[in-house]
Amino acid sequence: MGLRRIMLVRPRTRTGWGFLFAPVALNLEYIAASILDSVEEVRIVNQEFDRRPIEEHLAGFSPDLFGVTMSATEHYSGLDLCKRAKRLMPGLRTIVGGFHPNAMEERMLSEDVDMVAVGEAELTVRELVRKGHPEGVAGVIYRDERGKAVKNPRRPFVKDLDTLPFPARHLRAGNECELSLRRWGIHRDQVHASRGCWGKCTFCCEPLMSGSRQRHRRPEKVVEEIRQVYDLHHRERSFILFGDPHFMGAPRIADRICDLLIDADMDIEFTAMVRADTIARFPETAEKMVRAGIIGYCLGLESPAEGDLGKTKKGITPEAQHEAIRILRRNHAVAGGTFVCGLSAHSEREIRMFPEYARRLGMINAAFPVATPHFATEFWNELAAQGLIEDQNWEHYDQMHRVFRHESLTPQRSEELLTECLGRFYALDIFLDDMIARQGREAGGRKISFRGAVGHFLERMTFIREAGSEYETHEKGARMARVFLRGQVNPHTRVRTERMGIHNIVDLGNILPILGDQKLCITVRQGGEPFAHYVLKTSADRVHYLDITGEPQPDATVGIELDLEDVTGDRRRPAAAIGARMLKRILKRSRWSSLARGTLAVFAEHLRNRGRKSSEKPMELPDGFFEHFCQSDGWDPELYAAVRNGAGK
Numbered sequence: 267m268g269l270r271r272i273m274l275v276r277p278r279t280r281t282g283w284g285f286l287f288a289p290v291a292l293n294l295e296y297i298a299a300s301i302l303d304s305v306e307e308v309r310i311v312n313q314e315f316d317r318r319p320i321e322e323h324l325a326g327f328s329p330d331l332f333g334v335t336m337s338a339t340e341h342y343s344g345l346d347l348c349k350r351a352k353r354l355m356p357g358l359r360t361i362v363g364g365f366h367p368n369a370m371e372e373r374m375l376s377e378d379v380d381m382v383a384v385g386e387a388e389l390t391v392r393e394l395v396r397k398g399h400p401e402g403v404a405g406v407i408y409r410d411e412r413g414k415a416v417k418n419p420r421r422p423f424v425k426d427l428d429t430l431p432f433p434a435r436h437l438r439a440g441n442e443c444e445l446s447l448r449r450w451g452i453h454r455d456q457v458h459a460s461r462g463c464w465g466k467c468t469f470c471c472e473p474l475m476s477g478s479r480q481r482h483r484r485p486e487k488v489v490e491e492i493r494q495v496y497d498l499h500h501r502e503r504s505f506i507l508f509g510d511p512h513f514m515g516a517p518r519i520a521d522r523i524c525d526l527l528i529d530a531d532m533d534i535e536f537t538a539m540v541r542a543d544t545i546a547r548f549p550e551t552a553e554k555m556v557r558a559g560i561i562g563y564c565l566g567l568e569s570p571a572e573g574d575l576g577k578t579k580k581g582i583t584p585e586a587q588h589e590a591i592r593i594l595r596r597n598h599a600v601a602g603g604t605f606v607c608g609l610s611a612h613s614e615r616e617i618r619m620f621p622e623y624a625r626r627l628g629m630i631n632a633a634f635p636v637a638t639p640h641f642a643t644e645f646w647n648e649l650a651a652q653g654l655i656e657d658q659n660w661e662h663y664d665q666m667h668r669v670f671r672h673e674s675l676t677p678q679r680s681e682e683l684l685t686e687c688l689g690r691f692y693a694l695d696i697f698l699d700d701m702i703a704r705q706g707r708e709a710g711g712r713k714i715s716f717r718g719a720v721g722h723f724l725e726r727m728t729f730i731r732e733a734g735s736e737y738e739t740h741e742k743g744a745r746m747a748r749v750f751l752r753g754q755v756n757p758h759t760r761v762r763t764e765r766m767g768i769h770n771i772v773d774l775g776n777i778l779p780i781l782g783d784q785k786l787c788i789t790v791r792q793g794g795e796p797f798a799h800y801v802l803k804t805s806a807d808r809v810h811y812l813d814i815t816g817e818p819q820p821d822a823t824v825g826i827e828l829d830l831e832d833v834t835g836d837r838r839r840p841a842a843a844i845g846a847r848m849l850k851r852i853l854k855r856s857r858w859s860s861l862a863r864g865t866l867a868v869f870a871e872h873l874r875n876r877g878r879k880s881s882e883k884p885m886e887l888p889d890g891f892f893e894h895f896c897q898s899d900g901w902d903p904e905l906y907a908a909v910r911n912g913a914g915k
């Protein structure tokens with residue numbers, strides 16, 4: 267007899283960039299859609315949104331198959347779910363799937379885990395629920411009655427992805443969509459236009475999952491699904507991630523999808539993951555993608571060093587990295603990407619140069635994850651063969667912890683370095699680049715208003731805070747906040763903003779004449795000790811610079827002191843008391859006339875601007891900005907070569 271009541275669970279993911287982009291359980295929705303006609307009921311529990319204990323769901327639903335999807339970081343929480351399900355309902359059959367079980371195979375089996383789904387799960391689970399047992403079901407590894415692992419043959423890849431029904435998004439429980447909207451202020455969803463990637467990168471799970479082959483859907487079906495998603499979200503402004511590992515894997519298909527999107531009347535902003543070399547080779551398609559609403563880009567750039575790019579089989583060149591980012595910036599896209607930090611050859615000094623390189627490329631977003639050897643990848647096999655894997659706590663395989671022995675970096679220093687790199691990269695002038703891109707896209711190159719700039723700044727800060735907010739302890743969070751902010755102290759922010767001129771991008775025409783000569787300084791302290799000063803120097807017609815320095819500014823006309831303990835959420839102090847103390851210090855450290863001018867200037871701007879996000883004046887960017895992104899940044903290729911050689915590699 268077949269299995270009739272199916273519960274599929276996605277455990278909560280650790281907070282990080284990936285989670286922010288992809289909170290929906292799309293893989294489970296794909297499976298659900300494939301079995302809906304074969305079972306009585308399917309229930310999906312997405313613990314990103316539904317934090318009720320699993321026992322509550324089980325008691326109310328009484329499934330006869332319980333499935334959990336997991337990556338390495340959910341290894342323990344996923345197994346714990348199976349254990350609790352078995353304890354409550356001893357006869358219940360359990361199955362796990364996803365990236366991690368796919369690599370671990372029979373190692374996932376235990377008294378609590380009866381089966382592992384390897385490869386694409388839709389047709390596997392469909393056959394399983396119809397048969398009611400795993401014998402002979404391709405793609406299933408299971409324990410027989412004696413507890414012995416039985417490995418059925420792997421299931422071939424789904425040849426035609428369009429034979430799969432659209433994901434069963436209608437099964438999202440209760441108020442998942444509403445919670446998502448409340449949390450991010452925009453509907454978030456995900457669509458896949460293809461599966462797999464033809465790349466062979468040694469550290470990536472895709473070669474293992476997809477055999478370095480990419481299969482594509484028909485563009486018409488992709489856009490039909492996007493229309494359904496848009497309708498699901500009441501035709502309101504939405505954000506959709508193309509979850510494909512490489513959206514431009516077949517540029518002709520990407521081009522056609524864009525043609526259809528341009529013709530469709532939908533207010534959607536997309537983000538896509540793409541290889542840099544493909545963008546560099548197909549600039550017209552990249553231009554069309556931005557026109558079609560694909561604004562955000564995540565490129566795996568990995569390293570400035572050709573040696574790293576070769577060793578990891580990335581197959582791109584530094585020239586392709588440069589060209590790809592240049593193309594994206596010229597089209598006013600949000601050019602982002604990742605660098606992999608802490609490969610065996612990397613010294614601390616070298617890693618600290620990565621954010622300078624990312625800035626020199628012209629990136630607007632960047633992440634610097636710790637090199638992580640996922641189980642059974644080529645990278646893992648290489649390190650394991652040398653006996654270098656020293657941590658097999660799967661929760662640490664989150665690209666934030668170092669899990670293998672490194673010549674010079676301790677695990678703690680590795681984690682601090684990634685935070686320091688983020689701090690340096692996101693020194694505040696990078697937000698100007700984001701504003702330039704947005705104004706170029708949405709406002710015909712006009713300056714952003716003061717109000718628009720403040721809103722934009724707060725939006726970006728919230729994003730960064732959300733991405734890094736879940737450290738194990740409050741103390742660690744505070745330490746990392748200091749590392750992040752300390753990483754911003756760097757002379758190049760001043761040099762760059764002197765060249766760009768903040769007033770050339772943000773319309774401060776109502777503010778500066780009233781403000782006049784001022785030096786605003788925000789000092790960040792920890793334990794009463796100041797360690798970073800954010801300095802803005804103005805006169806009646808310009809902002810001279812933004813500086814982030816370790817030097818105190820005794821001549822500041824407006825002084826604000828922030829204690830890290832207050833902003834990192836020490837809840838023992840009430841917000842009102844923190845605010846009152848801060849105000850007292852501002853009054854003590856500032857000139858009264860400067861405070862009065864500042865208040866008057868903001869008030870005047872408010873009255874004259876009337877809430878507009880853009881001004882009428884055009885931005886005035888330095889000559890060749892889109893070619894060179896103000897080369898005053900701190901990247902020095904000769905120094906990098908020397909540092910790399912000095913590391914002995």
Ligand code: SF4
Pocket residue numbers: 463464465466467470471472473511512541566580
């Ligand atoms: S190009 Fe990206 S998705 Fe493809 S194998 Fe390399 S890292 Fe993985």
